[in-house]
Amino acid sequence: xxRSTRIVCTRWGVSLGLILLLEAACRSxxxxxxAVLPPSEMFAAxxxxxxxxxxxxxVAATFSTVAVAFLAAVLIGFAAGVALHGLPRFRRAIDPLxxxxxxxxxxxFYPLLVALFGLSALPLIAIGFLAAxxxxxxxxxxxxxxxxxxxxxVARMHRLGSARTAALVILPAALPNLFQxxxxxxxxxxxxxxxxxxxxxxxxxxxxxxxxYESFDNRTMYxxxxxxxxxxxxxxxxxxxxxxxxxxxxxxx
Amino acid sequence: xxxxxxxxxxxxVTRVYPGTSQVHALGPIDLDIAKGxxxxxxxxxxCGKSTLLDVLAGLNPPTAGTIAFEGEPVAGSVPDGVxxxxxxxxxxxxxxxxxxxAFGLRRLGMDAAEVTRRVDYAVGFMGLADFxxxxxxxxxxxxxxxxxxxxxxxxxxxxxxxxxxFGALDQQTRLLMxxxxxxxxxxxxxxxxxITHALDEAAMxxxxxxxMSSRPGRFIDLVETGWPRDRDSRIVSDAAFGAITARxxxxxxxxxxxAIGRG
Amino acid sequence: xxxxxxxxxxTLILLxxxxxxxxxxxxxxSAALTPPWATARYAVELLGTPTFWGHATQTLSAFAWSVAIxxxxxxxxxxxxxxxxxxxxxxxxxxxxxxxxxxxxLYPVMLLLFGLGPSAKIAFGVIHGMIPVVLFTLxxxxxxxxxxxxxARSLRLSPMQTARFVLVPAVLPEIASGLRVGFxxxxxxxxxxxxxxxxxxxxxxxxxxxxxxxVKLTTAVTLIVIVFAVGANSALLALDRxxxxxx
Numbered sequence: 001x002x003r004s005t006r007i008v009c010t011r012w013g014v015s016l017g018l019i020l021l022l023e024a025a026c027r028s029x030x031x032x033x034x035a036v037l038p039p040s041e042m043f044a045a046x047x048x049x050x051x052x053x054x055x056x057x058x059v060a061a062t063f064s065t066v067a068v069a070f071l072a073a074v075l076i077g078f079a080a081g082v083a084l085h086g087l088p089r090f091r092r093a094i095d096p097l098x099x100x101x102x103x104x105x106x107x108x109f110y111p112l113l114v115a116l117f118g119l120s121a122l123p124l125i126a127i128g129f130l131a132a133x134x135x136x137x138x139x140x141x142x143x144x145x146x147x148x149x150x151x152x153x154v155a156r157m158h159r160l161g162s163a164r165t166a167a168l169v170i171l172p173a174a175l176p177n178l179f180q181x182x183x184x185x186x187x188x189x190x191x192x193x194x195x196x197x198x199x200x201x202x203x204x205x206x207x208x209x210x211x212x213y214e215s216f217d218n219r220t221m222y223x224x225x226x227x228x229x230x231x232x233x234x235x236x237x238x239x240x241x242x243x244x245x246x247x248x249x250x251x252x253x
Numbered sequence: 254x255x256x257x258x259x260x261x262x263x264x265x266v267t268r269v270y271p272g273t274s275q276v277h278a279l280g281p282i283d284l285d286i287a288k289g290x291x292x293x294x295x296x297x298x299x300c301g302k303s304t305l306l307d308v309l310a311g312l313n314p315p316t317a318g319t320i321a322f323e324g325e326p327v328a329g330s331v332p333d334g335v336x337x338x339x340x341x342x343x344x345x346x347x348x349x350x351x352x353x354x355a356f357g358l359r360r361l362g363m364d365a366a367e368v369t370r371r372v373d374y375a376v377g378f379m380g381l382a383d384f385x386x387x388x389x390x391x392x393x394x395x396x397x398x399x400x401x402x403x404x405x406x407x408x409x410x411x412x413x414x415x416x417x418x419f420g421a422l423d424q425q426t427r428l429l430m431x432x433x434x435x436x437x438x439x440x441x442x443x444x445x446x447x448i449t450h451a452l453d454e455a456a457m458x459x460x461x462x463x464x465m466s467s468r469p470g471r472f473i474d475l476v477e478t479g480w481p482r483d484r485d486s487r488i489v490s491d492a493a494f495g496a497i498t499a500r501x502x503x504x505x506x507x508x509x510x511x512a513i514g515r516g
Numbered sequence: 517x518x519x520x521x522x523x524x525x526x527t528l529i530l531l532x533x534x535x536x537x538x539x540x541x542x543x544x545x546s547a548a549l550t551p552p553w554a555t556a557r558y559a560v561e562l563l564g565t566p567t568f569w570g571h572a573t574q575t576l577s578a579f580a581w582s583v584a585i586x587x588x589x590x591x592x593x594x595x596x597x598x599x600x601x602x603x604x605x606x607x608x609x610x611x612x613x614x615x616x617x618x619x620x621x622l623y624p625v626m627l628l629l630f631g632l633g634p635s636a637k638i639a640f641g642v643i644h645g646m647i648p649v650v651l652f653t654l655x656x657x658x659x660x661x662x663x664x665x666x667x668a669r670s671l672r673l674s675p676m677q678t679a680r681f682v683l684v685p686a687v688l689p690e691i692a693s694g695l696r697v698g699f700x701x702x703x704x705x706x707x708x709x710x711x712x713x714x715x716x717x718x719x720x721x722x723x724x725x726x727x728x729x730x731v732k733l734t735t736a737v738t739l740i741v742i743v744f745a746v747g748a749n750s751a752l753l754a755l756d757r758x759x760x761x762x763x
Contacts, residue, residue: 103700115548
């Protein structure tokens with residue numbers, strides 16, 4: 001067994017062990033079942049909930065909000081990153097803002113967004129978008145910074161125009177960072193939308209979890225929570241797998 | 254030096270880096286490189302060797318002076334028939350060896366069969382045939398530099414400019430790469446300009462070596478080696494090799510001391 | 517770029533932001549936010565009231581606790597995972613994926629486990645702030661250049677001396693970066709905690725302002741939070757950069 005398979009197996013083993021430990025702790029009463037549901041029941045609850053119309057509607061609402069916010073953040077973040085990379089002085093001036101961005105909880109702007117966009121899906125989309133945008137923008141800047149200058153010179157030696165230089169040299173060279181940005185954007189859009197729903201809005205999965213908590217419906221709360229966490233972990237794992245498949249040969253040193 | 258007409262001609266070439274500090278990096282340089290000549294440039298670090306290559310390649314314009322390649326002025330872009338091999342690893346990590354080498358030809362819109370033929374030849378010539386499907390990250394530094402040389406070679410340049418291409422390699426690998434460079438030079442009949450900081454490399458490979466002063470770089474000595482065209486790394490044991498290296502060093506010693514601040 | 521240019525650019529950016537704020541006010545009206553000058557005045561006024569400081573003390577103490585716990589636990593775990601390569605390789609992707617989940621859904625669990633008091637907020641701050649500290653510390657230890665340790669051995673340093681003069685200075689800059697990110701996330705965690713099912717703290721003030729349509733209060737408190745977050749973050753960033761230049 002190679003080292004990397006051993007690592008993966010241990011990782012699965014540890015995860016499984018933690019789940020079993022929680023299960024045992026709940027069943028034996030070390031952790032009160034009123035506080036935490038045993039994982040097996042969380043899973044059963046999740047499956048039951050996912051067969052109800054109401055929950056499916058919430059899932060659809062949340063996922064579509066996340067999808068729109070994510071796509072907008074990736075496209076606009078990339079474009080803004082490219083533009084900012086071309087304006088070094090402006091970039092230096094707004095650098096402190098970018099560096100402090102994630103220290104401000106963005107959903108404090110929710111009331112403003114409601115006032116701007118009205119009570120629709122738009123304020124939530126905007127929250128997800130604002131949460132994800134800088135991740136993509138910063139990743140784009142970093143990717144462009146890290147294109148080795150010699151590759152630009154190779155492009156000039158091959159007498160490529162600026163469009164072909166961008167498509168054939170700059171973009172592939174920046175791709176690892178861009179992919180990182182895409183991955184983070186999806187995670188942040190999801191975090192932003194769920195948090196917005198949880199605290200402020202009246203719909204979606206985040207709201208459903210908060211509502212279940214407030215009405216002491218632990219079974220629903222844990223079932224939905226498990227679904228949200230699994231969705232995040234699975235989508236992130238899928239993107240990581242795709243990424244490493246793209247990168248595997250490139251970085252196998 | 255052969256008696257054919259000059260292949261590349263530099264007259265009064267000067268380069269001053271613009272900006273507040275106005276660094277005078279190079280020149281004025283007057284130089285004729287003959288067609289088919291192997292010309293090397295040695296000089297202390299920071300003397301403007303690479304600047305000279307950039308200007309000759311058309312990657313940067315000179316501040317003053319003129320450059321002509323095959324009788325045509327070089328201005329602002331790389332002329333057709335000029336190939337450059339850079340000091341840093343310039344292989345594209347996202348392409349296989351084969352696709353790296355084919356990069357330039359595909360951009361020219363050449364038909365696929367011809368691309369394959371030329372790429373196969375260049376890959377074989379540089380000893381990369383067993384690694385054609387590999388990615389640069391799977392290769393050693395020396396192999397990656399071969400990929401870059403093959404990528405330039407495949408374009409069949411008539412003037413090849415090399416900017417310290419073996420700088421990052423160990424001494425044994427450098428000697429062997431030097432042999433391959435000589436073989437390439439003989440078989441293609443191209444003119445070669447090699448920038449190097451290794452005196453033995455310059456002495457072994459070149460027809461003629463230009464010694465540059467510390468910044469602003471000018472030629473302070475031109476040494477003709479008088480080697481036969483059919484030579485290889487075994488000439489390092491020739492008595493003349495020692496004499497040439499010694500002469501290069503005596504021209505360069507004071508300049509190198511200036512470069513490290515002991516001038 | 518000269519220092520003067522930098523200062524000029526910074527001022528221009530600040531003015532542009534204030535202009536956007538004013539424009540938003542003109543567009544969205546007083547039901548959404550209050551204009552810059554009035555907000556700043558009200559914020560200063562708030563800073564002089566004991567009620568505000570009552571809430572602020574709650575938030576700051578929960579925040580301080582969660583930063584302290586995140587730092588101690590995070591550095592300890594990071595060093596442990598870094599020293600035991602196998603454990604680190606097993607844990608790193610798991611931690612990275614914990615970092616990307618919507619942690620807000622876990623807040624009810626914190627409430628059920630810790631009750632409605634400050635401990636739930638602190639715990640919630642810790643689950644936000646600790647992961648980056650662990651990841652940065654782990655990375656710093658893992659990427660320490662082996663030649664440094666060999667140099668320490670060749671100088672016959674004792675294990676304590678090696679730790680004191682080689683290991684700590686080598687990993688410090690990265691750990692400082694981790695703490696900076698952890699600091700921001702702890703603040704986020706505590707504020708989110710206060711926004712949900714809480715009666716005290718800055719987060720509660722904001723959410724209460726939103727729910728009771730007290731736009732003046734919400735905008736002013738938001739401004740205070742932003743100024744605090746950006747100010748603290750900039751100071752930490754400057755420190756971070758100094759450590760990195762030295763390192």
